[in-house]
Amino acid sequence: MQPDADRWLKAEEVEMSTCYKKGTFQIVDLPPGVVELPSMFQYKLKTGPNCEMVKCKARLCARGDLQFDSEFGETFAPTSLFSMIRMIVAIAVQAGLTLYQFDIRGAFPCAPIDCEIYLKLPPGYEPPQGKTAKLLRSLYGLKQAPSAFHSLFEAWLLCYGFTAIGGDLVTFLLRRGTSVVLLSIYVDDSIAATNNEKLYRQFLADLSKDFELSNQGKVNWYLGVSVKQDLANHHTTLSQEQYVKDVLERFGMT
Numbered sequence: 001m002q003p004d005a006d007r008w009l010k011a012e013e014v015e016m017s018t019c020y021k022k023g024t025f026q027i028v029d030l031p032p033g034v035v036e037l038p039s040m041f042q043y044k045l046k047t048g049p050n051c052e053m054v055k056c057k058a059r060l061c062a063r064g065d066l067q068f069d070s071e072f073g074e075t076f077a078p079t080s081l082f083s084m085i086r087m088i089v090a091i092a093v094q095a096g097l098t099l100y101q102f103d104i105r106g107a108f109p110c111a112p113i114d115c116e117i118y119l120k121l122p123p124g125y126e127p128p129q130g131k132t133a134k135l136l137r138s139l140y141g142l143k144q145a146p147s148a149f150h151s152l153f154e155a156w157l158l159c160y161g162f163t164a165i166g167g168d169l170v171t172f173l174l175r176r177g178t179s180v181v182l183l184s185i186y187v188d189d190s191i192a193a194t195n196n197e198k199l200y201r202q203f204l205a206d207l208s209k210d211f212e213l214s215n216q217g218k219v220n221w222y223l224g225v226s227v228k229q230d231l232a233n234h235h236t237t238l239s240q241e242q243y244v245k246d247v248l249e250r251f252g253m254t
Contacts, residue, residue, distance in 0.1 A: 004056065007056040008043060008056055008058060010056075011043070011056045011057055011058035012041055012058045012122075012124075012125075014058070015041070015057075015058045015059060015060050016060065016125055018105075018106050018109075019060055019106075019109060022106060022109050022110070022137065023136055023137065024060075024109040024135065024136065024137045024139060025119060025133040025134055025135050025136055025137075025139075026133070026134055026136060027127045027131050027132070027133060027134075028131065028132060028133075028134045029130060029131060029132075030118065030130055030131060030132040031118070034118050034132070035118075036118045036119060036120035036132055037062055037063055037066060037067065037071075037117055037118065037119055037120065038062075038063040038066060038120045039060060039061060039062050039063060039119050039120060039121060039122055039139075039141070040060075040061055040063065040122055041058045041059065041060060041061070041122055042058070042059045042061045042140070042141075043056070043057070043058055043059075044057045044058075044059070045057075059140050060122070060139065060140065061139070061140045061141035062117070062119060062135075062139045062140070062141035062142050063141060064141045064142045064143045064145075067117075067142065067143055070115070071115050071117055071143075072115070072142065072143040072144040073114070073144060074144060074147045075143045075144055075146070075147055076146075076147055077146030077147045077149070077150040077187070078150065078168060078169040078170050079170060079185075079186050079187060080168060080170045080171065080184045080185060080186045081168065082223075084166070084168055084170075084171055084184055085184055085186075085191060085222070085223070086238070088171075088182055088184050088191060088193055089193075089227070089236050089238065091182065091193060092182075092193040092229070092236065093234055093235065093236050094234075095193075095195065096195065096231065096234065097180075097182070097193040097194055097195050098193070098194060098195070098197065098218065098229070098231065099191065099192070099193050099218060099219040099227065099229050099236070100191070100192045100193075100194065100200060100216075100217065100218055100219060101189070101190065101191050101192070101216045101217075101218075101219045101222055102190055102192070102204060102213050102214060102215045102216055103188050103189045103190065103213070103214050103216070104153070104188040104190075104211045104212065104213060104214075105188075105211075105212040105213065105214055106212060107149050107153075107187065107188035107211075108138045108139060108140050108142075108145040108146070108148070108149050108188075109137045109138060109139055109140075110137070110138075110149060110152060110153075110210075110211055111137060111138040111145070111148035111149045111151070111152045112136070112137055112138070112148070112152075113135050113136065113137055113138050113142075113144075113148070116134070116135075117134075117135045117142070118132045118133065118134055118135070119132070119133040119134075119135055119139070120132070120133075121133050146187065149187075149188070150170075150187075153185065153211075154169070156207070156210060156211075157172050157183070158172075160174070160203070160206065160207075161174055161175075161176075162174045162181075162183065163175075170184060170185045170186070171183070171184045171185075172184075172185075174199075174203065176196070176199055178195075179194070179195060179196035179199045180194060180195060180196070181193075181194045181196075181199060181200055181203055182194070186223060189222070189223060191219060191222055224240065224242070224243055225238055225239065225240055225243075226238070226239040226240070226241065226242070
């Protein structure tokens with residue numbers, strides 16, 4: 001057994017527990033003639049700014065490449081360009097806004113699914129003979145999963161009072177008098193800039209009623225970029241030093 005095997009097995013158990021908790025699927029009788037869609041675990045080692053191990057993560061994914069055309073509709077979901085993230089950082093510097101970040105745990109399974117898909121679970125987690133997992137919610141790997149989650153999250157933000165700004169469909173602004181929350185989303189990761197911490201915390205509290213959040217506080221590491229904000233001196237530094245080191249090491253140039 002590999003040294004980190006226990007960590008990965010634990011990550012699998014956590015993922016399956018989350019799926020059951022969220023009602024991602026239910027175990028039902030396998031209908032005659034139905035072809036199950038295979039699934040698998042995707043493993044990811046999350047690291048910090050100094051390349052230290054932060055978390056072992058296993059994600060249950062459907063084999064979307066084997067989906068039939070009748071099993072999905074819209075598939076496109078927008079993501080923020082890095083130029084938009086830099087713009088938000090620039091606005092924060094100019095207006096004296098504090099930068100925060102959060103992500104939504106198990107984002108895709110939050111969205112409902114609008115067609116019948118039966119999932120073949122990975123080895124070790126199979127249901128009894130003659131049973132199958134009927135999907136009730138979207139799942140990573142499905143062709144329609146990104147679009148379904150984005151539509152759900154966007155609808156929630158607009159209902160809460162955010163206004164979509166720009167043309168990228170992932171940047172939103174919330175105003176409460178002179179207080180603002182500027183938000184940019186990248187799938188399930190979000191960066192926010194605000195001049196009112198109380199308003200921002202209330203927003204997160206309300207959001208957590210419908211989504212499971214990981215509140216990471218002030219930004220220091222976002223999408224592989226180191227962020228150092230100095231509010232007192234109106235200065236923020238973005239650095240991809242670790243990325244450069246990784247590229248140099250990959251090509252044997254260190």
